[in-house]
Amino acid sequence: MSSENVSAEQLKLFIERIERLEEEKRGVADDIKDTYAEAKANGFDVKTMRAIVRLRRMDNNARQEMEALLETYKAALGLEI
Numbered sequence: 001m002s003s004e005n006v007s008a009e010q011l012k013l014f015i016e017r018i019e020r021l022e023e024e025k026r027g028v029a030d031d032i033k034d035t036y037a038e039a040k041a042n043g044f045d046v047k048t049m050r051a052i053v054r055l056r057r058m059d060n061n062a063r064q065e066m067e068a069l070l071e072t073y074k075a076a077l078g079l080e081i
Helices: 003-041 046-057 060-076
Strands: none
Touching: 003 046
């Protein structure tokens, strides 16, 4: 077997694995979409839920820094309640 055949076979295996993972990713994305739709049907605000998910994904320090900066900008624009 030449090195071209080995490389081609290895490349084929990588491509097939990526294709399988992409299909799984589409399935997970569909599940997430369905979950948001279910939450919306139960009266939850999906936009707010997405914001919460984004915040929970952040590192605690980064989240605190972002929230402080947001408060500073809100105050500068007179958006404080």
